[in-house]
Amino acid sequence: MQFTLYYRGELKSGNSATPRHKHDLRRHFHRQMSALWREIPLSNFRGFLDDPAAPAAINLLSRKNGFTFAPLVSEKFGLVAELDLQLLWPQTPGAIITSGGDLDNRLKTLFDALKLPSEPTALPKDACPSEDETPFFCLLEDDSLITRVTVETDRLLDPAVTSSEVALFLRVRTRQVQVKHGTIGLP
Numbered sequence: 001m002q003f004t005l006y007y008r009g010e011l012k013s014g015n016s017a018t019p020r021h022k023h024d025l026r027r028h029f030h031r032q033m034s035a036l037w038r039e040i041p042l043s044n045f046r047g048f049l050d051d052p053a054a055p056a057a058i059n060l061l062s063r064k065n066g067f068t069f070a071p072l073v074s075e076k077f078g079l080v081a082e083l084d085l086q087l088l089w090p091q092t093p094g095a096i097i098t099s100g101g102d103l104d105n106r107l108k109t110l111f112d113a114l115k116l117p118s119e120p121t122a123l124p125k126d127a128c129p130s131e132d133e134t135p136f137f138c139l140l141e142d143d144s145l146i147t148r149v150t151v152e153t154d155r156l157l158d159p160a161v162t163s164s165e166v167a168l169f170l171r172v173r174t175r176q177v178q179v180k181h182g183t184i185g186l187p
Contacts, residue, residue, distance in 0.1 A: 001041065005032050005139070005170040011087075012164050013105030017112075020124045025113035026138060033072065033137035042072070048182075049135055058182055062116060067129050067136045069116050074141035078178035081140060082148040084171040085110075088156040090163060103151070110168070115140040139172065147175070 007028055012021050036042055037049075048060045049070055058076050062069045073081045085107075116138060117123050129136055140146070156167055176183065 001172075001174045003036055003172055005029055005172065007166070007168040007170070009166070010162060010164045011106050011109060011166045011168065013102045013109055016164075017105070017109040018124075019122055019127075022109060022113045022122070023117075023124055023127055025110070026117075026136075027133070029114060029139065030133060030137050033139060034132070036072075037070075037137060045183075048077075058180055061135055062141070064117060065120050065123050065127070067117075067123075067127075068134055070135035070137050071116055071141040072137070072139055073145050073174055075145070076141075076180065077183055078176050078180045079174045080145050080147045080177050082173040082175065083146055083150070084173075085149070085151045086169040086171075087151060087153045088167040089153065090156045090165065092155065103153070106166075107149075107151070110170075111140075111143040111146070114138060115143050118142075 007025065009028075010021070011025075012018075037046065048058050050059060050061070060070050060072075060074060060076055062071070073079045087106075112122070156165070158167075
């Protein structure tokens with residue numbers, strides 16, 4: 001299965017990438033992932049989103065810190081993800097490495113926002129799901145399920161508010177590495 005996630009806004013790194021910032025990103029991607037689950041082929045697999053306490057061959061839901069998360073790429077589905085990122089930002093060419101680019105920490109922020117929070121401190125203290133966030137859709141159960149990443153950067157030519165503003169296109173390709181009961185036909 002292939003699809004593209006989009007983001008325009010601040011992509012912080014280091015200490016400025018607070019749990020609040022990462023969760024705001026997670027919420028942004030949740031809306032897109034929710035729309036994806038309403039479309040074929042994923043709409044054919046919504047049965048895997050039943051109550052986590054219900055007996056089922058596969059149940060994608062995971063309860064953490066008051067949220068019920070539904071990761072698409074998970075060991076339960078036998079899926080891994082390959083990611084192609086196009087990152088536009090206001091710095092000049094070459095600045096990704098030499099001045100203020102901090103690409104590795106920005107990518108860490110992005111990957112943290114794409115996956116289930118791994119510990120309670122990964123969420124803001126006052127975080128609770130809104131009505132349309134149950135389940136809370138995310139891309140990854142864990143970022144260890146990313147098997148390939150390519151990154152292309154270019155200049156963001158729109159006037160940016162801050163140097164941390166980006167336009168991000170994230171092309172996702174899922175690949176099934178293990179067929180599980182009930183997942184035949186899963187892209």
